[in-house]
Amino acid sequence: MLKKCDLTEQIDQKTFDKEMDPMRVRLGQLQRELHAGKIPVIIVIEGWNAAGISLTVKELVRAFDPRGIELSTIGPPADEELHRPLLWRFWNRVPPKGGIAIFDRSWYSRALAETTKHPAWEKRVDKAIQSFNRFERQLTDDKTIIVKIFLHISKQEQQKRFIDRETNPLTSWMVTSDDWDFHSEYDTYFPVIDTFLKETSTPNAPWTVIGANDTPFAIMRAYQTVINALEKRDGGRESSSRKQHDTFTPDLVPVKRDEEKPVRLDKETYRKKLVAAQLMLGDMQTIFFKRNIPLIVIFEGRDAAGKGGTIMRLTHDLNPRGYGVTPVGGPNEFEKDHHYLWRFIRKYPRQGHMTIYDRSWYGRVLVERVEGFCTHAEWKRAYSEINEIEEEFRSWGGGILKFWLEVSPEEQLKRFRERENDPLKQWKITEEDWRNRQKWDQYSEAIDEMFKKTSTKGAPWIFINSDDKWNARIKTVETVCEYAERLLQLRYQHYS
Template identity: 35%
Template structure:
């Protein structure tokens, strides 16, 4: 396993040596934490894992003693709650990510269930490896988004572990401070093999495993504290590693924009529109009221050109739905709190539970559209985001969600006409802003970005549906019809 290159510390310490070393470590660790808090350049996630009886709780208590607890939280996870079972597997870990400047200690982390299921024979080896691959992608995403991921495995020999656990049972140890994550799994060669496989598969450059011998509690805690301090200090002096940027397009190959890929001449007359609208709204109401729909989280994403009619289409979708079972998220610029977290954090928090619908007016695709075009993020960030978004949507799909994505397209000429109409109509003036006019000047750049987005994120789990929105009536009916067909197939 890859081990962080920290200062060499002995496996055991005398009490006198511990008293000599502790003050300096405490000062260094607190100084590194306070500098991290002041800079808000990154957050830190400390994963504590290992065998029962190795002293994980005692070590966590030591960190709380040595660090500023106002910026430190411990998240310990048990079996998923009813609320969590209705969400993707990683949802509860995304929910609890610390903001920049903060530190989170994680116990019974995202490794717990994959390890347990493999040791107990619930998962085949191939499934176990797939789950470990998803963990690697999750941790790589965190590292790219400014999270320092530190993973510690507390090791303890079989004899020492048996003695400690027997002391707990006999009332000779502080039982309240013993973590028994693996009480139902015997200390056997098979379990150790699975633990080692996981560590080898998930010890990466951005999130290495650090093994800490735990026979001596004082030496264990000093090793943990010094490793955290050195990692923070190193991270404060460097920038997170930038991945290789993927070219936005092949040189010399002209990109067709989404507006060129569909027929913008499609339209509906008023009489036909009224008939079709009523028909598909009635159909949608029937589908979402079905018993099977109560087990299905529904995610509907609306993207498209400015003034393409996303708001109008959303209103026609929500009209036949029970307002208690849907929520519309209108996505604008991220708040200060959201900027302090990884990019996808605010969207993970909005993932609906079973039987609920989340409708996004703009979405996580802002990273590869407006943030890319306006230069609000680096090229490495938006180039990496295609894969991160695909993984995010795949996680929702694996949790049973139906993800339906619409791109509403209009021509440059129609957009100008709608902009002018908004300016001249008092009750529509709130819809037009200076940003809309500035974005219009970059029409070609946005068309290029949209083409790349659709090419790279239209997947089997979450395909894009391109909708001609030159005629609003046609767009609204097409959205309703497509949503009904996707729902019917899923149910």
């Protein structure tokens, strides 16, 4: 793509002034229309150092109502970002419906900076390409318009601009030794950047490469590119094709359902077994912290299946500074204005920490499906989206455990009535619980399909028969301990 770019194109100042004013007006109109239509927009401006990214961003920002845009200038990661997956920091910056996010550099620059420093960086680049295609497809499938612009200049032009900046006392600070080092490797990075552009230019999120040797021409072309994309408004067309690098196909495994009733434990045996497992898990947490291994534990299940009580036992001997529990209910209005995955990814654990989700993104294919809170197309594609983000988290080095706590209709009814009659537990039972119970068969169908399509070899569903709460709690804590041991062993084998 870079070789085909014409670097000789330019315009005079008179033409620039004449063309820009109506385009600024048009961008303002489009912003208001998109806001009214609740269509989110992401504008990515990338390019070579000194290609005019900041000037182009400045001109674009001038055309918009600043109350409806969020500008992110992307540099090296902050501490919170450094200890999470690369795309986590960008998921946090995804705009709400009707909002515009402008990225002065983006995930592409960070991937280039952060992957080429490592051995076998070619594989890392290939992996980043796959991740970015998934990320952008998930957003555009959810009606986000993504506009991607790369400002291209020649090596000679870059050198000239560096020298001009260095000789000007007001701009000399802008050129560093790293800039010159990167300039000396221009020819080396050229094919890498070109590969990024080719392999991530998709129908719903195409790249526009603009020759930027002439800055006014580059700014005008950037305006035209953004206007054309926003006028077409086809960024929200659901994608049916995938780039060749997006080859992830989950290795699905059946869910082992424990239908038999476990042997009822006496209280002393229950206490001893639970305490032993809790103490072991506390030790595991320390090792995970030292090894920088993040862990996600997901709890899903029928109403009154005992998720809350099980989570309390799971965390009993954990250091509270090293874990967080995220209780998930229906999304509030602000959360509804974002991609459904946004509110969950924001809670990802940092390296060495644990996040426990009391209900999770699986609500998309359970409650939202059964209750009609999302469209048929939205919950259908959620299976692959969920598999993808879980695989992304695991490939970053994290672990994922997914528990399904099952309770029989008879036991659920018994617990509902106990809650109604106990003043200390009445807050746990709502009209919604009774309504959900009436849709038992519909939920069963949704659960079965969820198991079938999201129980993967790397993140299988663990079925817990929780009619007996004591056995369920012990089995859950022991399973987390066993998983932690296996994960540590795999990490040891990987690095040895």
